[in-house]
Amino acid sequence: MEIAKKGTTIQSLQIGIGIVDLIAKEGRPLKFTEICELTKITKSNLYKYLNTLTQTGILYRDKETGSYVLGSKLIEYGMAATAEENVIDRITPYMQEINAKCLSTVLYSIWTNSGPMIVKEVNLKQGYNIGAQVGTLLPVLSANGKVFASFLEDKVVDEWIEKELVHLSEEQMQNFKKECQTIKQREIAFAREPLVSNVSSVAFPVFNYKKQLLGTVTVVGFSDMIPNGEEDELSQYLIRLSKEISATFGYKS
Incomplete structure (x- = not known):
């Protein structure tokens, strides 16, 4: 050649x-x-x-x-460049466990310069199509987006948040910031029907040994199947599992 x-x-x-x-x-x-x-x-x-x-x-x-x-091919290239595939290989069994227990779609997303992007979807036990697929960018007011907004500190992230929330009033913005502080403490986020009627989500972070955010696992499904607070039994299960997942990357809570 x-x-x-x-x-x-x-x-x-x-x-x-x-x-x-x-x-x-x-x-x-x-x-x-x-x-x-x-x-x-x-x-x-x-x-x-x-x-x-x-x-x-x-x-x-x-x-x-x-x-x-x-398209998904760019996701493959990106994962190859950042060794993200190894992360996905590790968390996929956990995603399958969550899917079997919750009977809802389970997503794993990573941060890109355009916002959080889905790179893995597990939907083995639920026929309902939520409209999300590999390559989909998720908004800041989704449970997934709230996790990234809470744990990532970067100029690009700040610009993304500002752009996404430009329509909010000052009071609403303050409430969002307070919610992010709560998410930082409890390491779980909730969103009631942020995009589609009757569809809600709950998400938790995946950390490495430095407590750097690797990505976010999100459970999305019908609102009556998704918890809306950390006191819920399903929320407690997800919190325990999130710590177990992050522990495989060296994180100690």
């Missing part, structure tokens, strides 16, 4: 990467017309790029809305 000379580039590859970068930076699903308007690429050429990126798994096209988001 011939090595490319320094300074030479493949324009079509640059354009394709530019499309992926655009969708990543927007942090939301984009329709064909939006991508076309933002990139100024002709419709015929853009269709070819999007079709190629979708077929390779780099992008995902929602069949119902036609919108494009980052």
Whole structure:
């Protein structure tokens, strides 16, 4: 294979990467017309790029809305680059145990520059589709998002929180900050129907030996099956299990 000379580039590859970068930076699903308007690429050429990126798994096209988001292949690349796969291998048996006990979908997410992203889903004991899948970005007011907002301290995280909560009043913002302080103390978060009616979530952090947040495990299901406070028996079970999971990465509570 011939090595490319320094300074030479493949324009079509640059354009394709530019499309992926655009969708990543927007942090939301984009329709064909939006991508076309933002990139100024002709419709015929853009269709070819999007079709190629979708077929390779780099992008995902929602069949119902036609919108494009980052695909599962990028998750694979990211996990390979950060050795995240090892984390997922360790926690998957725990996720399966939680799924069997709670009869609800169990998600594992990690932090990205666009917000918390699902990288693993276990849904063996529950037929209800919550609409979340690998590659989905989760909002700050979900139980998952609250965990990241509580335990991550970074300029990018602060900007994400500010952007997500721009519509809240000053009082609501103060209440959110108080809730985050409580989550820091109790290491469990709750959200009642943050996105979909009758669907709620509970989440807990996964720490390493330095108490750095590796990711978040979230249980999502019908509201009557999801606890709304730490005194609930299911909440106590999740708190115990969260400590056990983090202990496998060297964390001592």
